[in-house]
Structure formats: C-alpha cells, structure tokens
Amino acid sequence: MDGNSAAGEGAIRAGCQCYFGYPITPQNELTEYMAANMSRRKGCAFIQAESEVAAINMVYGASLAGTRAMTSSSSPGMSLKQEGISYLAGSELPAVIVNISRGGPGLGSIAAAQSDYFQATRGGGHGDYRTIVLAPASVQEIVDHTHMAFDLADKWLMPVIVLADGMLGQMKEPVQFHHEAPEVLPIRANALRGAKGRPSRFIRTCTSNVSEVEDLNWSLFRRYQLIQKEETAFDAFEVEDAEMIVVAFGIAARMAKGAVKNARKDGLRVGLLRPVTLWPFPYDVIGELGDRVKQFLVFEMSMGQMLEDVQLALKNKAEVSFYGRPGGVIPTSSEVHRVISRLYFQKGLGRL
C-alpha cells in the first residue's frame, strides 16, 4: 500500500469521522482514498474544500462537534492551514493534520523534502503554541502514527501533525493494520453539541481581558511541559559504543540507517539517533549522548533545520556537522555512507 492511502486507512481505523482536503501533489492519493472510502461510510463526511484555508476551518468545525477530524496537504497548502491550526491550538481542540511535504520555498518542487521542520515544530501560525509532530519513517509507521495522532490529539486537546514527505507518501510497502474501524464513531466528551440539559457554552480565543489570554498561554505552556515529559519518542540504533552519531528523522533516517549499517561493516563506530517526535524533541537523550560522544552528524533533506535543535541539545558539548540536500533532491544511502566515512576519518575516530 502507498503511504498516502495508508494514512487514509489508518485514520479511518482510528475512528476519523470527517476528512476535508484540497488537492496538492504529492499527497493526492490520500484525498482520493478518503473520497472513495469516507463519503459512503455511514456517519462520515468527506469534502473536497475550495482551499486549504476552508479545509482546516471545516476541521475546526467538525472538532467543535466532538468528532475525530482530519485534513492533509503538502507544504504550500500547509502554509495556508496555519491560521486554522493556531485557532485549534488556542481553542484547545483536537485535530490531525498530515503533511506530505515537498521542496520549497514557494511552489518549489513536488519531490520529497524536509524543509517544513521549523514550521511544524515552532507552532507554524501566530501566537504562543505548539503542535505535537510525529515523523514516520515507513509506510507502516504512517499507519501507526496516524492512529497515535488521533489519540494524542484527544488526550492533550490540541492539533497533532504527522510530518511525512513525498517519498513516504508515494512509496509502496506492505503494512499491517492492528485496529478495525470502530462500529460506533467516538464523540469527545464535553463537545459543543447544543445547550441540552446544561447551560449554554462558548468556545473562543478572543477576549478583551488580556489576563484571560495570559492565563490561557500559561495553561497551554504547562500542558506543553507535561507533553515534553511524557510523549517524547526516539529510536536509537547502535549508539552504545558509537564514536560518532548521526541524527536524522523520517525518510532521511531510513537512508541514514542503511549508511550506518554499511559504515559498521567497514569497522566504523557509528550510531543513529532518530527523533520520532519532532516536537517534543528528544533534547535530553541527545544531550546525554553528548557527554560521551564528541562527534555528531545531522542529516536532513533541507538546509539544516533540526540541526538547530541538535545544537541546542548538545550545548557545545560535542562537535556538530551537517549534511543536507534541499529542494526535493533525494539523496542516496551510499551518498550518506560516503559523508559519514569522510567525516569519521577526518576527525581521526577509532575503528572497531
């Protein structure tokens, strides 16, 4: 199954009731999958919206009503969704947004890139907020992360982004689904569904009282601190005896893993650290590795965005090098292998 369709099926099996999308390559198969599988499903809604702005605001509406709602797009469309994501965050409403990202800036290219890292991990829209960002590295993980995204969104009452890329979206891999689509679609408790048997309520961010807005910001901040503590996820590969650690996420981590395996065959003590959640970012684990390992290599399909988080985590304890291919160029595993070897020998690190 291709990654795009897998995200769609994963969402349906997670109880997604409403999907609103707008065509953009390389995520069209996801919107098409939802058109084919949601519009006739009992109680479900599918709309091809007039824009990404409309789509995310429809998601906001469906989330108000307590349903599991989702939209997806690729980089240029993600820029348009930022308004709605900010309102979702401020209104403490869950939603899932899948970004099958591509090369930018501007219209850029339709090929895979990882240059939406800043946008995804820094909130992306206006105001002090964060979104949880999951970075799958396989089609199977797209399925699992999409499901997880709905659970996390409901648990923390906030928008969650699944940040994949054009390559993961397009590539076909065998997948397993561990959940059946629920018979009864979940409706969130305390959703806004009419003042029946209770006083009327409203949901808003706007108030003329600045201290209310300050209180909201503090309450979000405290929640974000808890999320950093509880939800940070990463994957470590061969880091125990490593003298050099490669840090990469998503599809780049997969290329890097192949490269690390081959470097190990050459006798190089190299390991891989893959952040699975990009926000919250695994600062602590990288920082601890920096107490022992003195050389890091960040590899991204961008000009270096996660790089800044790795530098923050290491606090100058270790040297950080960077290798990146931006704009939609797809590097190869052997290319990364060469970069690893060159850096390794240049720094005079020891063989196994």
Added chain:
Amino acid sequence: MKKVFGRPRFLKKTPFHYCAGCGHSIIHRIITEVIEEMEIQERVIGIPPAGCSVFAYYYFDVDMAESAHGRGAAVATGYKRAYPEAVVFTYQGDGDLAAIGTAEVIHTANRGENITGFFVNNAVYGMTGGQMAPTTLCDQTTTTSPFGRDPRMEGYPLKISEMIAPLNGVAYIERTAVTTPAGIRKTKKAVRKAFETQIRGLGFSLVEMLSPCPVNWKMSPLESWQWVEQVMTKEYPLGVIKDATGAGNAG
C-alpha cells in the same frame, strides 16, 4: 396580566457593548426571539465572526464558537457535516463575509450546505474603525476612502446576495433592513424562514440585513437610520432575492 413584551429567553442579561443606535443589538434580539419561538435552543449552534459582533457569545444564550475572520461558512460546514441534527448559523459582517470570506461563502452556498447565514451589511468595517468594505457605497467616505469611494479605483459595491442567488445550492435569500418597525418584523420573518429552510434540509439560506453603524458613518443614530432607508436601500433593494423553498414569500 398578559406579558406582551419582554427580554427574549435566550438573550443573556449582559449589557450590550454595541454603540447607541447600532443594528447588531437589534439583530441579536430578533434571532434570539426566533430561536425561542421555534424552540430550537437545544440544537442551535452559532458561529460569530471577527467584527463588532465577535462577542456575540456574551449575549446569545445558546452554544457558540468563534470563527477566524471570514471563515464562518467553512466552520459551520464542518460542524454541520459532523453533526447534521444541529441547527447551525453564522453571524457575519460585510467585511467578514463579502471580503475575506468570499470564497468560503460562495462554495458553502454552492454545495447547498444546510446552514443559515446572517449577513450584517453596514457598508463599513465597524470593529477596525470604519474602513471601506466591499459593500461601501460609491462616494461614501470611510477612513480608507477619505475622498469617497471611487469606483474606478476601488470598484463598485459588491452584492453578494445577488451573486450567489443563482447557485443551485441556494434555497433562500432575503435582504431586509432593521431600521423601521416594519423592517424589523420582516427581518424576523426572514430569520424564521431561513431556519425553517435549514431544518427542512432544502439547502443554503441567507438573510442579509442592512444595519446602521452611526459611529463610523459619523451620524446620529436617527440620521443613520434614515440613511439606511433613504440611501442604502437604493443600492441594496430590499426583498426576497431567491426563494426555492416551495413555501412562498416569507414576508
């Protein structure tokens, strides 16, 4: 003794923040009266805009949720598709609906979403201090058309109601004014008919209400009311613009 006039049940006791003579407070009253009469309060959800009526949820005693500027129709669409038993209305100014939210309202209307739009046309951006709106009349001075709106530079007043009326998804559109007792009665009938259209599942319904903004028009409340009747209605003729409900004229 029989009570002949009182506060509508679903209008909260909070004093309005609106300026003296403003149409928003009258329109709030009309909508809440209809909600009470139709006994739909338990399934109504209102979507107020960014605009002077941003705090409508302080006054309406029904469930409400904020919308980003201009996105009310999309929010209402998502809500209604998620929860079709609800009676959903947007409340939008002319900047909100006819400028930044144009795409959303056209496509919501065209899809024939079963929602109701209340479109408050006061020919200016009230909340931000009286700038030109798409609905501003030719020669009308505003803070961003200080020498009067020049159609050669700023275009002509945009008539959204007439624009969307031909769309097949639209079931009912009426334009009213809230500046005379007769106009208020007509508005109330139109509001009821719009809700009925939605409940019957006939498609998109919209009531455009010409509404005074004395402060930004730099007029007394009385002058502003006369201006609606004598000047605005010439550009924006009152009456039913479309009725495909099969139930005849609301007025």
